[in-house]
Amino acid sequence: MRRLHILTLAGALALSRVVAGAVVSTAVGADLADTLSRVGERVEAYYSRARSIVCTETVVLQPLTYDLAADGFARRLVYELRVEWEPPGPGETSGEAHVVRELLSVNGRRPGPKDEPKCTDPKPVSPEPLAMLLPSRQSEFVFKPAGGGRTAGRASLSFDYQAAGTPPATVSWKDECVSVDVPAKTKGRVWVDAATGDVLRLDEHLSGMFDFAVPREHQRDWHVGSMTLERADSSTQYKPVKFAEPDETVLLPASIESVWIFRTPNGASRTRRSQTFSSYRRFTTGGRIVQ
Numbered sequence: 001m002r003r004l005h006i007l008t009l010a011g012a013l014a015l016s017r018v019v020a021g022a023v024v025s026t027a028v029g030a031d032l033a034d035t036l037s038r039v040g041e042r043v044e045a046y047y048s049r050a051r052s053i054v055c056t057e058t059v060v061l062q063p064l065t066y067d068l069a070a071d072g073f074a075r076r077l078v079y080e081l082r083v084e085w086e087p088p089g090p091g092e093t094s095g096e097a098h099v100v101r102e103l104l105s106v107n108g109r110r111p112g113p114k115d116e117p118k119c120t121d122p123k124p125v126s127p128e129p130l131a132m133l134l135p136s137r138q139s140e141f142v143f144k145p146a147g148g149g150r151t152a153g154r155a156s157l158s159f160d161y162q163a164a165g166t167p168p169a170t171v172s173w174k175d176e177c178v179s180v181d182v183p184a185k186t187k188g189r190v191w192v193d194a195a196t197g198d199v200l201r202l203d204e205h206l207s208g209m210f211d212f213a214v215p216r217e218h219q220r221d222w223h224v225g226s227m228t229l230e231r232a233d234s235s236t237q238y239k240p241v242k243f244a245e246p247d248e249t250v251l252l253p254a255s256i257e258s259v260w261i262f263r264t265p266n267g268a269s270r271t272r273r274s275q276t277f278s279s280y281r282r283f284t285t286g287g288r289i290v291q
Helices: 030-050 129-133 135-140 216-222
Strands: 005-008 053-063 075-085 097-106 125-127 141-151 154-163 170-174 177-181 186-193 199-206 210-213 226-243 248-264 267-283
Touching (some): 030 129, 030 135, 030 141, 053 248, 135 141, 226 267
Parallel strands (some): 005 177
Antiparallel strands (some): 053 075, 053 267, 075 097, 154 186, 170 177, 186 199, 210 226, 226 248, 248 267
């Protein structure tokens, strides 16, 4: 059986889509609306800081068996990662934000000319997931409160989200890779610091299977006429990172765990992607890196 190669699940995984919305459940009232407003402000403040921060991202891509145990060799990638964000211009509510990666090593060695990105590798440039919390994007989702508690040792509030309306699914192909975006079937939960509005954790999952047809030009490669996205889960954890000169603490990504399963009449492809973020350092105006 030929193993399926999956490029990305933009709507279901998306590194970890953190979202907020202006469409708030009537049972929530002003409390959640106020929380979402504070979260949006904190994301804008985060981008202002993150533009001068770089880190090391380690990605482990592991094929899985039917019971989600490791199946064979894992691919290990190391990147230098940074966030690009342009502050809002005149008349704009928020600027665009992207994650930019530079590949440093593949399975412990320097990348060579033949080390083209694989289907499951993170994209060199991808949307920054917290951009969904910016004020200009909040109207795209519906929210419901999920209670309070403690997350990562902090008093926290949580809310569930899903796309407003029924946005259409999109399926795109490039060589042997398929990209699937299923916003109408994507649901999640966000935990935020009750005092500050900082995002502490976010989980996302596929609420139901998604069937899609294989174009005729790709049926000769895969010998199937249809596929099913069976599962797409992700969980992102954040951690406080201290910087000096000037002294400040910024809540930054610590890890992302994602699992997705694609099924065909001939079998299934199961993959776990583990991303960890370390060695955060900040550029000063003089170009010096402060550890």
